Amino acid sequence: MNRLLLRVVCLLAVLAGVNYVVWRWLDSVNWSAWWIAVPLVIAETYSVIDTFFFALTMWRVKVRNGPEAPAEGTVDVFITTYDEPIDLVLTTARAAKAIRYPHSTWILDDGDRAEMRAAAEREGLGYVTRSEDWVDKPRHAKAGNLNNALFQTGGEFLLILDADQIPEPQILDNTLGYFADPRVALVQTPQFFSNVDDADPLGNQAPLFYGPIQQGKDGWNAAFFCGSNAVLRRDALMELGIVGYVRDVERTVRVSLRASERMLAKAQRSSRSDPETSRLIAEIRSHVEEASARLRAGDSVGEVTYRLQQSVDGVSRSVVRGDIAAMEEDLRAIAALPVQADSELGAFVVDEVALDRLAETDLSPLAAIESVQRIADTLAVDRPGQAQPVMPMATISVTEDMATAMQLHAAGWRSVYHHELLATGLAPEDLGTMLGQRLRWAQGTLQVMLRDNPLVKRGLSGGQRIMYFATMWSYLSGFASVVYLAAPVVYLLTGVMPVTAWSVDFFARFIPYFVLSQLMFLVAARGLRTWRGQQYSLALFPLWIRACWTAAANVWFGRSLGFVVTPKERAGRAPIPWRQIWPQLTAIVVLVIAAIVGVLRVIAGTADGVGTLVNTVWVIYDLVVLSIIPRAALYRGPAAHAARKDSPLR
Known part of the structure; x- marks a missing residue:
């Protein structure tokens, strides 16, 4: 019965949310104030999608009674x-x-x-x-x-x-x-x-x-x-490590061979006046092309790379001439060849953009041979840049x-x-x-x-994709939270409306969606206290935004995130982290000022009473949510360590 009730509430919440947000996009966006109206309707769309993700998660709740088989294994x-x-x-x-x-x-x-x-x-x-x-x-x-x-x-x-x-x-x-x-x-x-x-x-x-x-x-x-x-299960982890290792090495080899082929083709064109050098380059090029073909045919990566290394080494040892001055210049480019271990990714990584640049560089024929030899040497399957080749x-x-x-x-x-x-x-x-x-x-x-x-x-x-993405999606809420904090402030201070009117149509769609979404949380929680989590999803908006840009900077530009172990003991009285919570404290002050100004504008007859009431209630809700931040900042630890015996899980 509880599962049926939960599904009914989830379905109604999603339908009410879709009905509301479709109406918002089609009939109620105040395009004359697009700079606040569009961000608000986008934020509301984000919230409806979030409601859908939560409803889908709750749709197949599985309550296990414990394993049926006895414990076995080392x-x-x-x-x-x-x-x-x-x-x-x-x-x-x-x-x-x-x-x-x-x-x-x-x-x-x-x-x-x-x-x-x-x-x-x-x-x-x-x-x-x-x-x-x-x-x-x-x-x-x-x-x-x-x-x-x-x-x-x-x-x-x-x-x-x-x-x-x-x-x-x-x-x-x-x-x-x-x-x-x-x-x-x-x-x-x-x-x-x-x-x-x-x-x-x-x-x-x-x-x-x-x-x-x-x-x-x-x-x-x-x-x-x-x-x-x-x-x-150890076997599952080890299988994961081996599969990941093979895929990383195969990708590295494919990218490197493509770069080698381009370099050699260009070097061969520039060495036509020197038949011997041209012959050597053609020989190495044939070995590289053969390696690519063998890899596409499904041959072992280890065997392919070993044979290529041996072939290139053999040809390179026969190269005894070249312009020393030109070599020195070229070797500086070779020394910076972008094949390395990525400390974050944990894999043997080739910088494809840098390899493309190297492939287009006017290296001397001798330097091109040396570059390919260096690439071949880095294709060792033991991952020399890592402490161990397999990372489960x-x-x-x-x-x-x-x-x-x-x-x-x-x-x-x-x-x-x-x-x-x-x-x-x-x-x-x-x-x-x-x-x-x-x-x-x-x-x-x-x-x-x-x-x-x-x-x-x-x-x-499909279900697994959504379950993982739903968790990732939740950390984008910081941007929506900024809009939810700003919209009532804009109205109370300036009278600019993000909706065309605070009409019956608005309340008839918004109130059922809001009530049903909250009811969905209550039914899903089965008596558990979940309000604190809802508070922090909004109140930590600066943290979520910071996480977005720092993670993007790390992935796209290689900037370090660092890793700090969470302290397990308190070292004296912790200072209040003012630098981390000033946005929330500023928002609290601005919200209070906006509410006061809104009331004064109604008294002065320069503001709409219904709109002011709606936005004042909105401000009060935001203040209740944000109030957790000053409370948490002043918190000095639990009164007693007795929570464990009261756990609902026991």
């Missing part, structure tokens, strides 16, 4: 850490060691701390840190830490825990049975925080996501990996969890969301830390959207 428990306090890590490690199901417990210390190693040895725990192979190579943050450990351990399954996530003894007993299905690669359980009370204004608990949303995504076989409190955990984003889950789903693997509290962690206790954490999540999600958009990703089902 397990490694990974506890990832970088610079967290050793006592905190050991508390988690001792709880992990006490898990009832037989397993091995490993501390993955990315900080390579001698005291952490010694503590692990005293406790009888496994200890893994980066090998020497990682020196001066891209580290890939947490993904690199996990990838390193995957090649130093051997369990069939991996339970991944953050340094502060204390597991329950039954966590493996209650999750491993799902892997009786040989295509299940991931079982995710909720994240819940023991240091958060009901008064928490930071919104650390995410009951809507770790509940209805994950259950809805589970119905579409799109439940996410959330970085911790999850069990993964995705490294295209700072949120390696979501990216890895999407790769698994695209490869045909299945995931499970098990809605039972089986581990508890520590949440940020000050606004600055929380904002840093949310920014990293948003940046990583947007990195995935820009680098590997699920809407066009091969292997995903």
